[in-house]
Amino acid sequence: MTDATDLAEQAGDRDPRVGLRAVAALRRLLEQLEAVQVRSARARGWSWQEIAAELGVSRQAVHKKHGRH
Amino acid sequence: MFERFTKGARAVVTGAVAVAGREGAPAVTEEHLLLALLDAEDTGAALALRALGATERRASLEAALAAARRRGGLSAVEVDALADLGIDVARIVARVEETHGPGALAAGSDIRSRSPKRRPFTRESKKVLEQSLRVCLGRREKEIGDEHLLLALTARPGIVSEALADHGVTYTAVEQALDRPRA
Numbered sequence: 001m002t003d004a005t006d007l008a009e010q011a012g013d014r015d016p017r018v019g020l021r022a023v024a025a026l027r028r029l030l031e032q033l034e035a036v037q038v039r040s041a042r043a044r045g046w047s048w049q050e051i052a053a054e055l056g057v058s059r060q061a062v063h064k065k066h067g068r069h
Numbered sequence: 070m071f072e073r074f075t076k077g078a079r080a081v082v083t084g085a086v087a088v089a090g091r092e093g094a095p096a097v098t099e100e101h102l103l104l105a106l107l108d109a110e111d112t113g114a115a116l117a118l119r120a121l122g123a124t125e126r127r128a129s130l131e132a133a134l135a136a137a138r139r140r141g142g143l144s145a146v147e148v149d150a151l152a153d154l155g156i157d158v159a160r161i162v163a164r165v166e167e168t169h170g171p172g173a174l175a176a177g178s179d180i181r182s183r184s185p186k187r188r189p190f191t192r193e194s195k196k197v198l199e200q201s202l203r204v205c206l207g208r209r210e211k212e213i214g215d216e217h218l219l220l221a222l223t224a225r226p227g228i229v230s231e232a233l234a235d236h237g238v239t240y241t242a243v244e245q246a247l248d249r250p251r252a
Contacts (some may be wrong), residue, residue, distance in 0.1 A: 021147070
């Protein structure tokens with residue numbers, strides 16, 4: 001990429017792509033962090049119900065996502 | 070689509086499943102496809118990868134992929150996007166590893182599969198297979214060879230194409246290596 005296009009991109013940093021890409025990346029990071037924390041809680045003997053309550057989702061949702069592997 | 074795959078391309082697909090199996094991975098990822106491509110011999114992809122020096126830099130490629138996995142499979146592009154938001158991925162990884170051990174984020178949600186009989190392709194790796202068909206059609210070639218799988222891998226965003234590009238294996242470079250008359 002040339003310097004000119006680099007600069008143009010920076011100048012146009014209201015480009016929705018930049019923001020959308022960041023949101024998508026954040027979502028991926030969030031998923032990974034959630035998996036780490038859920039695994040850790042399970043390893044400490046937490047029930048799905050307890051984990052779900054902390055995450056603010058239903059027990060079924062958290063079990064479906066992380067339970068059966 | 071698979072009926073259009075050459076023997077070499079089929080070998081890569083089954084090879085990727087085998088690699089995933091050896092790793093105990095719950096699904097077949099783009100990384101597994103790449104590792105299977107690096108195992109190929111005397112195929113279009115094998116020749117291109119060798120010509121581009123990737124075959125002998127396999128260890129370095131694998132290290133780059135491991136590093137990306139360690140940060141939760143986020144690509145450099147994604148890390149940059151998060152940095153723009155003021156989120157320092159390296160710092161998050163370090164903090165998580167402090168508490169949960171090295172490579173904690175690499176495991177992601179991929180808890181080891183308890184049903185190894187069923188090892189599906191991930192959404193992303195399926196897209197690579199689909200893309201190989203488009204690449205093949207675009208090149209006006211009749212059969213989908215493993216070189217089309219390689220081209221498809223380089224064309225999809227993510228950690229595999231980034232690692233490949235860092236090792237000189239881009240879509241254009243592969244095309245050039247393929248189109249170069251063979252001695």
